[in-house]
Amino acid sequence: MQEIKVTLTKNPKKKPADESKLGFGSIFTDHMFVMNYDEGQGWHDPRIVPYGPIELDPAAMCLHYGQEVFEGMKAYKTADGRALLFRPEKNMARLNRSNERLCIPLVDEAFCVEALKKLVGIEKDWIPTAEGTSLYLRPFIFAVDPQVGVHPAKHLMFLIICSPVGAYYPEGLNPVKIYVEKNYVRAVRGGLGFAKTAANYAASLKAQDEAEEQSYTQVLWLDGVERRYIEEVGTMNVFFRIGDEIVTPALQGSILPGITRMSCIELLRSWGYQVTERKLAIDELYEAYQKGQLKEAFGSGTAAVISPIGQLKWGDEIMMINNGEIGEVSQKLYDNLTGIQWGKLPDTMGWTVEVK
Amino acid sequence: MQEIKVTLTKNPKKKPADESKLGFGSIFTDHMFVMNYDEGQGWHDPRIVPYGPIELDPAAMCLHYGQEVFEGMKAYKTADGRALLFRPEKNMARLNRSNERLCIPLVDEAFCVEALKKLVGIEKDWIPTAEGTSLYLRPFIFAVDPQVGVHPAKHLMFLIICSPVGAYYPEGLNPVKIYVEKNYVRAVRGGLGFAKTAANYAASLKAQDEAEEQSYTQVLWLDGVERRYIEEVGTMNVFFRIGDEIVTPALQGSILPGITRMSCIELLRSWGYQVTERKLAIDELYEAYQKGQLKEAFGSGTAAVISPIGQLKWGDEIMMINNGEIGEVSQKLYDNLTGIQWGKLPDTMGWTVEVK
Ligand SMILES: Cc1ncc(COP(=O)(O)O)c(C=O)c1O
Ligand SMILES: Cc1ncc(COP(=O)(O)O)c(C=O)c1O
Numbered sequence: 001m002q003e004i005k006v007t008l009t010k011n012p013k014k015k016p017a018d019e020s021k022l023g024f025g026s027i028f029t030d031h032m033f034v035m036n037y038d039e040g041q042g043w044h045d046p047r048i049v050p051y052g053p054i055e056l057d058p059a060a061m062c063l064h065y066g067q068e069v070f071e072g073m074k075a076y077k078t079a080d081g082r083a084l085l086f087r088p089e090k091n092m093a094r095l096n097r098s099n100e101r102l103c104i105p106l107v108d109e110a111f112c113v114e115a116l117k118k119l120v121g122i123e124k125d126w127i128p129t130a131e132g133t134s135l136y137l138r139p140f141i142f143a144v145d146p147q148v149g150v151h152p153a154k155h156l157m158f159l160i161i162c163s164p165v166g167a168y169y170p171e172g173l174n175p176v177k178i179y180v181e182k183n184y185v186r187a188v189r190g191g192l193g194f195a196k197t198a199a200n201y202a203a204s205l206k207a208q209d210e211a212e213e214q215s216y217t218q219v220l221w222l223d224g225v226e227r228r229y230i231e232e233v234g235t236m237n238v239f240f241r242i243g244d245e246i247v248t249p250a251l252q253g254s255i256l257p258g259i260t261r262m263s264c265i266e267l268l269r270s271w272g273y274q275v276t277e278r279k280l281a282i283d284e285l286y287e288a289y290q291k292g293q294l295k296e297a298f299g300s301g302t303a304a305v306i307s308p309i310g311q312l313k314w315g316d317e318i319m320m321i322n323n324g325e326i327g328e329v330s331q332k333l334y335d336n337l338t339g340i341q342w343g344k345l346p347d348t349m350g351w352t353v354e355v356k
Numbered sequence: 357m358q359e360i361k362v363t364l365t366k367n368p369k370k371k372p373a374d375e376s377k378l379g380f381g382s383i384f385t386d387h388m389f390v391m392n393y394d395e396g397q398g399w400h401d402p403r404i405v406p407y408g409p410i411e412l413d414p415a416a417m418c419l420h421y422g423q424e425v426f427e428g429m430k431a432y433k434t435a436d437g438r439a440l441l442f443r444p445e446k447n448m449a450r451l452n453r454s455n456e457r458l459c460i461p462l463v464d465e466a467f468c469v470e471a472l473k474k475l476v477g478i479e480k481d482w483i484p485t486a487e488g489t490s491l492y493l494r495p496f497i498f499a500v501d502p503q504v505g506v507h508p509a510k511h512l513m514f515l516i517i518c519s520p521v522g523a524y525y526p527e528g529l530n531p532v533k534i535y536v537e538k539n540y541v542r543a544v545r546g547g548l549g550f551a552k553t554a555a556n557y558a559a560s561l562k563a564q565d566e567a568e569e570q571s572y573t574q575v576l577w578l579d580g581v582e583r584r585y586i587e588e589v590g591t592m593n594v595f596f597r598i599g600d601e602i603v604t605p606a607l608q609g610s611i612l613p614g615i616t617r618m619s620c621i622e623l624l625r626s627w628g629y630q631v632t633e634r635k636l637a638i639d640e641l642y643e644a645y646q647k648g649q650l651k652e653a654f655g656s657g658t659a660a661v662i663s664p665i666g667q668l669k670w671g672d673e674i675m676m677i678n679n680g681e682i683g684e685v686s687q688k689l690y691d692n693l694t695g696i697q698w699g700k701l702p703d704t705m706g707w708t709v710e711v712k
Contacts, residue, residue, distance in 0.1 A: 024504070024505050025415070025503055025504030025505040026502070026503050026504075026505075028414075028415060028502070032414060051414070052414075053411040053412060053413055053414070054411070054412055054414055055409040055410070055411055055412075056409060056410055056412055057409055058384075058388055058407070058408075058409070058410055058515050058517050059381070059384060059494075059517060059519075062418070062419060063418060063424060063496060063498050064424070064426055064494070064496060064554060064557070065554055065557040065558060065561075066422040066424070066553075066554025066555050066557060066558035067558055067561060068419060068420070068422070068558075070420055101562060102558060102561060102562070103561045103562055103565055136504065138415075138420070138504055140419060140420060142419050146382070146384070147381055147382050148380070148381030148382075148492065148494055148517075148519055149380050149381040149382075149524075150557050150560065150561070150564065150590065150591060151561075151564075152561050152565055159414050161414050161415060161504075163415075163504055168505075183546060184546050184547070185544055185545070185546030185547045186547075187547075188541055188544040188547070188580045188581075189541065189580075190539060190540050190541030190580060190583075191540070191541045191542075191543075191544070191559055191580065192555075192558065192559050197422075197558060198420060198421055198422025198554060198555065198558065199422050199548075199554065199555030199556075199558045199559055200555075201420070201421040201422060201506050202421055202422035202423055202424075202458060202548065202553060202554065202555045203547055203548050203555055204506065205421075205423060205458060205459045205506070205507075205508050206457060206458070206459055208506065208507075209459055209508055224544045224545075224546060224547065224580060224581070225544075225580070225581050227546075234506065235506060
């Protein structure tokens with residue numbers, strides 16, 4: 001494995017005084033991991049350096065053609081002061097699936113997990129400890145060739161930056177209101193939907209904006225072909241408890257395969273719930289709702305962990321779910337996931353990785 | 357109108373010695389235009405400064421969420437030494453349509469045309485003069501908020517950079533071989549297809565790569581819903597001469613409304629050709645080909661102007677068009693467009709704008 005050179009900052013920043021006001025993703029720690037790719041050399045010069053600006057040629061491809069991928073994960077501080085990562089190898093595996101789709105040279109997944117651990121080790125004091133807070137980790141790769149022409153890049157950068165965060169939604173664990181999007185499409189079969197890449201988020205901005213204007217927290221995307229099948233929410237996968245079944249849209253290329261989604265499915269099944277990954281039409285959901293069979297709905301994602309959905313607006317129809325309150329399955333998943341992540345429950349699944 | 361502050365370089369670069377070897381988009385001139393947007397202030401501080409690197413926070417949104425748009429246009433040098441732009445107001449209008457879709461604050465189109473003229477005026481000696489060469493102009497906007505969370509940016513940058521270019525395709529005016537893409541999708545109705553934005557190009561990289569591996573120059577995209585209707589080529593719109601009709605896919609949201617496309621349609625109609633903007637299925641095209649009615653095919657775009665298509669591969673079927681030679685309509689369009697652009701023909705359409 002390559003050696004990671006470390007240069008520590010001489011000007012450490014002040015850490016946030018009030019951990020209840022962290023918000024999400026606007027404060028960054030003292031250091032970052034950086035590594036370069038150059039054709040012929042492969043990924044080289046892995047290093048941890050003081051957090052600071054990067055210099056780009058104005059023609060750098062990432063500013064024009066969106067050849068960039070990223071990951072999102074967290075480090076958690078346990079009550080006894082240990083730092084834990086949650087299934088980091090899954091994120092690095094997904095990063096490589098995104099790389100593959102975006103014609104970005106693959107990274108060494110095991111090495112990237114080591115880099116992550118080394119960085120988090122150095123930034124350990126930045127992991128906040130207040131209830132629900134954590135250190136958000138953002139590995140990302142972007143193309144830097146100064147070249148105005150659409151071709152896969154030959155020069156790229158890989159960075160990891162860290163941000164102490166609180167709740168992703170101001171609502172916290174309170175149920176959110178979600179708007180079913182009828183006009184805009186985020187991703188379609190054959191496109192980039194399954195990759196964690198800039199394009200999908202760029203495509204979501206306008207719908208998200210219009211939803212917020214109508215006081216909805218995020219949009220629920222429908223498939224781009226028939227505009228009928230439920231896909232995912234802005235930055236979460238979705239689950240519905242319909243009768244005795246827990247349904248989540250199958251992974252068919254247009255949605256992100258969430259690590260939280262995967263973990264929810266595994267936990268639910270270990271508890272004996274029937275979880276089905278399948279196509280779920282919005283009209284089928286509405287029918288179940290009318291029959292009183294839609295008992296719970298929730299989103300799953302690293303940022304919000306579990307986010308109960310209290311209201312779904314589909315055209316003129318409003319579905320009020322579980323009286324706008326958090327349901328038992330959502331609560332149980334939240335308690336268990338956060339329990340494992342923050343080391344409050346035994347990690348029976350072997351999901352956490354301690355940073356020494 | 358805001359004043360554009362000019363700071364000239366003290367270290368002018370050497371201009372390319374051999375204009376036959378310019379290639380496309382890898383050489384940049386001495387200066388660039390820059391302007392900033394900050395919430396509350398609007399677009400401000402327009403300036404022309406020496407071409408050089410920009411500093412970005414690693415959390416800058418453009419590196420993660422692809423909130424970025426661009427334009428592509430050219431400045432041409434006439435035989436008597438004048439510098440001409442081609443319908444620049446159309447590019448700035450399209451830029452604003454892209455901005456609107458990407459939640460980017462609109463720019464003042466007339467002011468941007470002035471900025472362009474001022475920059476090209478300063479870089480006039482960089483416009484190459486060899487046959488088929490020009491100065492490619494790349495206006496672009498990207499989000500710079502250091503914020504890891506998916507929201508429209510409050511801080512952005514607008515730049516214009518210039519690159520002396522030769523032919524976009526090594527083939528020049530020789531017919532290119534194009535591959536009909538069956539698996540990957542570039543954009544879908546409801547998505548970003550009509551905007552000139554990073555996402556669409558990121559989505560195209562892999563298909564383009566696979567096409568090149570099979571010795572095809574670019575791919576022809578089919579629609580994302582039925583995967584049947586012809587959309588456009590990598591960086592060009594497409595036209596087909598079928599019997600007495602010239603057909604080009606209608607603008608229905610998923611393809612880029614090319615300025616060259618628009619100009620071709622206007623020229624063809626002014627010459628009395630019947631041009632139809634409509635849905636065109638790939639199987640209809642193949643049928644026409646089999647009946648001997650497919651007489652010509654060509655792509656249109658700023659970079660390549662007119663690029664005749666000599667071969668189209670659709671699954672196992674290969675369509676050889678016009679014996680792999682340039683057709684009469686393609687040639688006539690090329691001659692007239694380049695004639696107007698380089699000032700060799702009278703500009704009867706009023707399309708060129710001289711840079712004084
Ligand atoms: C579009 C999208 N879907 C789903 C998720 C959930 O994925 P994960 O559970 O891996 O965080 C995310 C991200 O974080 C996302 O951005
Ligand atoms: C996807 C795409 N389609 C079509 C075109 C042609 O547009 P224009 O004629 O304005 O250059 C371009 C660009 O240059 C393009 O990138």
